[in-house]
Amino acid sequence: xxxxxxxxxxxxxxxxxxxxxxxxxxxxxxxxxxxxxxxxxxxxxxxxxxxxxxxxxxxxxxxxxxxxxxxxxxxxxxxxxxxxxxxxxxxxxxxxxxxxxxxxxxxxxxxxxxxxxxxxxxxxxxxxxxxxxxxxxxxxxxxxxxxxxxxxxxxxxxxxxxxxxxxxxxxxxxxxxxxxxxxxxxxxxxxxxxxxxxxxxxxxxxxxxxx
Amino acid sequence: xxxxxxxxxxxxxxxxxxxxxxxxxxxxxxxxxxxxxxxxxxxxxxxxxxxxxxxxxxxxxxxxxxxxxxxxxxxxxxxxxxxxxxxxxxxxxxxxxxxxxxxxxxxxxxxxxxxxxxxxxxxxxxxxxxxxxxxxxxxxxxxxxxxxxxxxxxxxxxxxxxxxxxxxxxxxxxxxxxxxxxxxxxxxxxxxxxxxxxxxxxxxxxxxxxx
Numbered sequence: 001x002x003x004x005x006x007x008x009x010x011x012x013x014x015x016x017x018x019x020x021x022x023x024x025x026x027x028x029x030x031x032x033x034x035x036x037x038x039x040x041x042x043x044x045x046x047x048x049x050x051x052x053x054x055x056x057x058x059x060x061x062x063x064x065x066x067x068x069x070x071x072x073x074x075x076x077x078x079x080x081x082x083x084x085x086x087x088x089x090x091x092x093x094x095x096x097x098x099x100x101x102x103x104x105x106x107x108x109x110x111x112x113x114x115x116x117x118x119x120x121x122x123x124x125x126x127x128x129x130x131x132x133x134x135x136x137x138x139x140x141x142x143x144x145x146x147x148x149x150x151x152x153x154x155x156x157x158x159x160x161x162x163x164x165x166x167x168x169x170x171x172x173x174x175x176x177x178x179x180x181x182x183x184x185x186x187x188x189x190x191x192x193x194x195x196x197x198x199x200x201x202x203x204x205x206x207x208x209x210x211x
Numbered sequence: 212x213x214x215x216x217x218x219x220x221x222x223x224x225x226x227x228x229x230x231x232x233x234x235x236x237x238x239x240x241x242x243x244x245x246x247x248x249x250x251x252x253x254x255x256x257x258x259x260x261x262x263x264x265x266x267x268x269x270x271x272x273x274x275x276x277x278x279x280x281x282x283x284x285x286x287x288x289x290x291x292x293x294x295x296x297x298x299x300x301x302x303x304x305x306x307x308x309x310x311x312x313x314x315x316x317x318x319x320x321x322x323x324x325x326x327x328x329x330x331x332x333x334x335x336x337x338x339x340x341x342x343x344x345x346x347x348x349x350x351x352x353x354x355x356x357x358x359x360x361x362x363x364x365x366x367x368x369x370x371x372x373x374x375x376x377x378x379x380x381x382x383x384x385x386x387x388x389x390x391x392x393x394x395x396x397x398x399x400x401x402x403x404x405x406x407x408x409x410x411x412x413x414x415x416x417x418x419x420x421x422x
Contacts, residue, residue, distance in 0.1 A: 173380025200411030
């Protein structure tokens, strides 16, 4: 996994000592996630960062620019997952497993950024554009699910759209509970997600749910 | 599954013809979910319902009372799931499966109410109280998961806390995509969730994820 700094570093500007744009961005995303983007004002951000509003405006034009940079960081990392794992080729089930595993790792690596992305409602053009990029990412993942199912790797009694929704739901819910630095490392989490999604949690066959 | 009207009907008051408190509540919850509770004003609600603000105040004291009634409707239905399925007894794995299935059915039956509950951030005493009831519900479900694992029904290589989080994540994500009246009935959805959670999506054993 590369660490993508994407559009954020490309437009870095200097403000107060001790803060660069990326530090302001990280702090802003935490505040957005805590209070909701719409409910957060630039005054609240300044207060949380211990800066004046004008010091924040050294780094970004607007609250919306912070949102745009944050969403781009999440989406660029997710898009790289599919590009990189597609380039490695392989059987459909292996490609799907790699895609799921790498997506989990992006979620843990970019946790606050992906959390922000997953909570968007499409209230502004920036949000609508981000949701469209997310839709394209989801669609590429659905194509892998369909390919894995057509190759006989996935059970045929759950339709591909539902399979995709359940897989996304399981992965995306990670942002609601997983904590960095806790008992469960990102790699262990990715292993557990892959095990549940493909093999299930039951200890043996025949119970419950009929194959 | 009983249809719980709970605290909502107990305090019904008469306002405009064509609206009772439950109708105002349903409409308000849709608006809260669309715009976020904090971003929704009583003026916005009135405009969406085609009522004056004072007409809404015939039905409820405040926006917070609407939130409280809505959360109670979701939580009461969820609590009844565990009470009813506990009363039926049975083996730990069967009790867990019944709990999962019944929870999915509550989510589909009370979709906007549970959606509101799952998006809470704890910004007010009403929200904190609801999150505490949700925590107790989750804890009772975790106890079923632990019991099923101790009885040998669940795989031992994923710890119970992670198993619980993955199960909740899968179930809760339903509110983000399932549509009433669509291709997938509530019972089919519950079947699919139980199949994936217990048996996984892979068509056969041995791929991927090691048992």
